[in-house]
Amino acid sequence: MRRLFVLFFVILAIALSFSQVKNVIYFIGDGMGLAHAYLTSMIEGRPLSFMKTPYVGLVKTHSANSWVTDSAAAGTALASGFKTNNGMINILPDGTIVPTIFEVAKAYGVKTGIIVTCRVTHATPAAFYAHVKSRGEENEIAKQLIESETIDVVMGGGWANFLPKSLGGKRNDELDLIEIAREKGYAYVTTKSDLMQLPADAEKVLALFAPSHLAPASERSGDQPMLYEMVEKALEILSKDNEPFFLMVEGSQIDWEAHGNDVYGVWKEVLEFDKAVQVALDFALRRGDTLVVVTADHETGGLGLSAGDYMVDVEKIRGFTKTADWIMANYSTADKESFKEAIKEYFGLTLSDEDLERISASKKPSAELGKILSEKVNVGWTTTSHSGVPVPVYAFGPGAENFTGFLDNTEIPRIIMRLTGYTLQYPLVKEPTIK
Known part of the structure; x- marks a missing residue:
């Protein structure tokens, strides 16, 4: 495999002039199309928090080999600025390995964090730190997460991929990645109560609340935290010394409820996601130096706010x-x-x-x-899979005006990089030929 790591010349590039964007909070609603958000708004009887942001655009989501993307290819586009084939993470179809925006940010001394409600080795979070030919290589992805030290704060599910089978995990190599993480300085927690008791001066955090995914938002209770609670804690830790940080937050299970054509499930997952966005918007409003970007990797379900009647009940x-x-x-x-x-x-x-x-x-x-x-209740779906329709992007804070118009998903991390000054602008990416 050719390892033409673009990161080398990225690090050596001269940064752009001073930007007002110091911190970035990047929200990805997995599978969340415009209809998912609008339906939730209708049910709640009010605009969602991210709907009130001043700048809105549309985003194309296709992958390098399909008009309908999966989360691996879409995550790669949103995290690296490059198109790849479905199933691949930060490796291009020709084998070229590309750096993630987090790897570039880390080279500039920026603190990084990911928060998800799925396994932290799932496709979207993995797109911010891993490089694999197949998203199914979750044991390898877990290994790359710990070995790379790209991420300072990690919150989500999936501890089984970090432990050998002899300790109740899924690994055949007998590597205890959690113990290795501890040796690298990570504080390891597995419950909401332990997370909330972590001191703000914690430098590195690995918080895994389930062997696989967290419970759905509608059923989550006890010692599994809600998404907004994780965001609150992560912002406390990442912002404590007033140094720049970059946080990615995924509403992971919007996608799964849409795969199940489940109106109630979509409602509750989008609502949980929106509560987390509100935490970030409140933080950004107080600061004035934080960019909040809210988008999706793709639409799931082909949700239509009609099933042949003019009135959704x-x-x-x-x-x-x-x-x-x-x-x-x-x-x-x-x-x-x-x-x-x-x-x-x-x-x-x-x-x-x-x-x-x-x-x-x-x-x-x-x-x-x-x-x-x-x-x-007069709600229609066209599929139990992903669709190829564009998704919205919402933005608030310095530089938010750049996220308008009809964008490609590869443009979003490129715009963020220009605004933060992490690197010079990437070369333009040609539109792929899709059969």
Whole structure:
């Protein structure tokens, strides 16, 4: 594999003139299209926090080999400014390894952090520090995270990828990456209570709250923190000495709920994401030197705010209290009456025998239930996968006016770099030929 690490000449490049952008808080709503945000706004009866930012644009999301991207290729574009094939992380189709914006920032002494509600080795967070041909190499990604020391503050799930099987993890190489992280100076915590007790003067933090992903926002409780709580703590740690920092925050599970065509799940995940954005906006408003950028890696579900009728039944949606996944995990369609009663109790809706037959016959019963429930409140979906439609970008703070118009996703990290002065502008990237 050719290792033409562009980082070498990036570090040697002369920085641009002084910029007002000292800190960056970069939000990525995984799978969050405009309709996901607007539907949540409709249900809440108010604009979401990021909707009130003064500058808004649209972003193309295609990868190098497909009009419909996955999170690995989209994450690479958002973190490095280069297009690659689906499934690849910071390695181009020809094998060239490209640096991430965090690696460049680190070369300038900037503190960095990632906060997610999925495994920290999942595609989007990995795009900010790892270089692999396949996003499935999560054990290798975990190893790169600890060995590179690119990230100062890490919060999310996935401790199983950091531990050998002999210690309850997933690794075959007997490497205890958590112990190695401790030796490198990371404070390691696994509970919300321990996180909140961390002193503000902690320099490096590895916080892994689950062996895999965190619980969904609608079900998370106890010692797994909410996204906004992690953001509050990370900002306390990263900003304590008034040095520059760069924080990436992902609303990871918006995507999964949209894969399941789950209106309630999307609502609760977008709402959790928005609460975290509000924490960042409050911080930026107090400071005046912090840029907040909110976007998505792609749209999921092909969400339409209609299913053939002109009226989305917002009032009925407000009465939903569970996700379709939760129903399928706790009830069986084989017990028809019990299943129907559960739908009545948690959604206020009535299922027909035909509805039950659709769910039972489906290869994705949870998604089929989600689609049926959506239909009953006049919300439509076109797919249980990703779509190729552009996604919004919202910006607040110094330099926010640059995030308007019709952008490519590769432009977002390039604009951030120009505004922070981490590096000179990247060469232009030609549009790929997509079959």
